[in-house]
Amino acid sequence: MTSDHLLILIPLAPLLAALAAFAVPRAARRIGLSASLIMVFLSLWLGLKISAHGPLVHTVGGWPAPLGIVLRADGLSALLLLAVSVVGAAISIYASAYFGAPAGTAASRQSRFFWPLWFFVLAALNAMFVSGDVFNLYVTLEIQGLAAVALVAMAGGSDAVHAALRYLFVSLTGSLFYLTGVAVLYGETGTLDLAMLGEVVTAGSPSIVALVLMTGGLMMKAALFPMHFWLPPAHSSAPAPVSAALSALVVKGGFYIVLRLWFGPFDDLVSTAAAQLIGVLGVAAIFWGSWQALRQSRLKLLIAYSTVAQIGYLFLVFPLARSADARSTVVAGGLVFLLSHAAAKASMFMAAGNVLRAVGNDRIESLAGMTRWMPISAFAVGLAGVSLVGLPPSAGFVGKWLLIVSALDQRQWWWVAAILVGSMLAAAYVFRLLAPAFVMTADDFRPQPVPRIMEWSAFALAALSVVLGLFAWLPAGLLGDALSRGTGP
Amino acid sequence: MNGAPLELFLLVGAALFACGAAGVFRDAEPLRRVIAVNIMGSGVFLLLVAIAARGGGDRPDPVPHAMVLTGIVVAVCATGVALVLADLSGGEEGDDDDGERS
Numbered sequence: 001m002t003s004d005h006l007l008i009l010i011p012l013a014p015l016l017a018a019l020a021a022f023a024v025p026r027a028a029r030r031i032g033l034s035a036s037l038i039m040v041f042l043s044l045w046l047g048l049k050i051s052a053h054g055p056l057v058h059t060v061g062g063w064p065a066p067l068g069i070v071l072r073a074d075g076l077s078a079l080l081l082l083a084v085s086v087v088g089a090a091i092s093i094y095a096s097a098y099f100g101a102p103a104g105t106a107a108s109r110q111s112r113f114f115w116p117l118w119f120f121v122l123a124a125l126n127a128m129f130v131s132g133d134v135f136n137l138y139v140t141l142e143i144q145g146l147a148a149v150a151l152v153a154m155a156g157g158s159d160a161v162h163a164a165l166r167y168l169f170v171s172l173t174g175s176l177f178y179l180t181g182v183a184v185l186y187g188e189t190g191t192l193d194l195a196m197l198g199e200v201v202t203a204g205s206p207s208i209v210a211l212v213l214m215t216g217g218l219m220m221k222a223a224l225f226p227m228h229f230w231l232p233p234a235h236s237s238a239p240a241p242v243s244a245a246l247s248a249l250v251v252k253g254g255f256y257i258v259l260r261l262w263f264g265p266f267d268d269l270v271s272t273a274a275a276q277l278i279g280v281l282g283v284a285a286i287f288w289g290s291w292q293a294l295r296q297s298r299l300k301l302l303i304a305y306s307t308v309a310q311i312g313y314l315f316l317v318f319p320l321a322r323s324a325d326a327r328s329t330v331v332a333g334g335l336v337f338l339l340s341h342a343a344a345k346a347s348m349f350m351a352a353g354n355v356l357r358a359v360g361n362d363r364i365e366s367l368a369g370m371t372r373w374m375p376i377s378a379f380a381v382g383l384a385g386v387s388l389v390g391l392p393p394s395a396g397f398v399g400k401w402l403l404i405v406s407a408l409d410q411r412q413w414w415w416v417a418a419i420l421v422g423s424m425l426a427a428a429y430v431f432r433l434l435a436p437a438f439v440m441t442a443d444d445f446r447p448q449p450v451p452r453i454m455e456w457s458a459f460a461l462a463a464l465s466v467v468l469g470l471f472a473w474l475p476a477g478l479l480g481d482a483l484s485r486g487t488g489p
Numbered sequence: 490m491n492g493a494p495l496e497l498f499l500l501v502g503a504a505l506f507a508c509g510a511a512g513v514f515r516d517a518e519p520l521r522r523v524i525a526v527n528i529m530g531s532g533v534f535l536l537l538v539a540i541a542a543r544g545g546g547d548r549p550d551p552v553p554h555a556m557v558l559t560g561i562v563v564a565v566c567a568t569g570v571a572l573v574l575a576d577l578s579g580g581e582e583g584d585d586d587d588g589e590r591s
Contacts, residue, residue: 187540
């Protein structure tokens, strides 16, 4: 198979941008914006290439698999790379205004650290999505974890440092569990390559132990209930662009690897009971996260708990995609849901950042009259809310719809009940935000001005999460038969 | 390999990992947790080195060694970040404001 150098450029572009932004802080903003543009271009190029020619492979340095590092990309990789680059570009644009505050303010000091760390996160995510072996995935997990922890700590202050420290410990423990799983797997099979593992993994206790260790570690990374406790403080105490990046993109990394493992090398090994169990954890996440979101008095904490709930839906893919017939529908549904959540949640956190900038705090009652004094951000919250609740025609609706249809087909009605109750809870917490926004306030209320670009980037992502629902066949088509039985990553 | 059988190394590695994991989950003091994570890491590295020797013969498998080396680099970086944060946080992890854990 021909070696494709595009696969090297994908992680290399953000990595070089991170180093450049670190070396030349004065140009960091320009470097970041141009690199974001390049990343969108590269991921589009990759997407087109994969939809035309199928999966791509690159052996780094010409060293083949058992010893060397193999990069691979299929429809699933391309889809996630597109999500990261598009949502990432919107976050970069938002951040360029957010950290462009007058010199001497906290935001302008943070700017120096934001750009390099943010591009390290992007580099780790991009490398993760093209990695073809389980140890490489470990390295990307660690880069992503360390950079994300530093981004949380960047806000300074006792809350942020404590949240970052706790995030760091969960993240390190999670990756060490994963690494132990990799060690056991290597001891058993003698290979780290995902495609080769598919051929040599045999049923037996070492393989099961490896799968449990890896999945457990990744659950911590993905903040699946009951390992979600670190997420709300970490995501809510970070600066707005960081919260957006963490909630929209970073938690999806852990989910992606579980998806690769469960529907890749371990496909025949996973029992129905295990798949049902991870689905039950997903349901618990939906209920617990939504319930906690209803109880919060701070906007950013509410949005963070909503992330805990929305991650739960992603894990419903595992019990529902066990049957070979349903797999492509369910995985497409899960991925459309993931894309919709990435855009909607980033938009929500951006809007929350705008509110914080405008009125100086993020208490939910501070949203009072928001439709009058900040109509664009208020509209963004509304649209993102439509997608989070899953109302038609949003992509959130399409994702849930595909899951529900497939669950009914397989007579697993309990997941349908969970999705419906979860959607009602989501509607309840979204209305907690929208209700005060429509309250009439005195005309003389003058909030601090917020840069227009911050409002419009929040709006653009919210609109994307809704409009994507009308074009949901695009990601589903790109996904193709990735992850179906018998095709390697 | 002379002396101790391979199983002993595997068992000690697993035991170190378990002790470290228990420490990370149980302890509240950042410094103790940093050490616990490092003990966990050492457990994994021992497992990997034992797996490398398992093939027998006079040449151990180089791949797990490369993994251990990478792992050590990551562990050093992570320990550095953790120590800086632990220093900034000034001791015990504070009260949580997320309202579900005390």
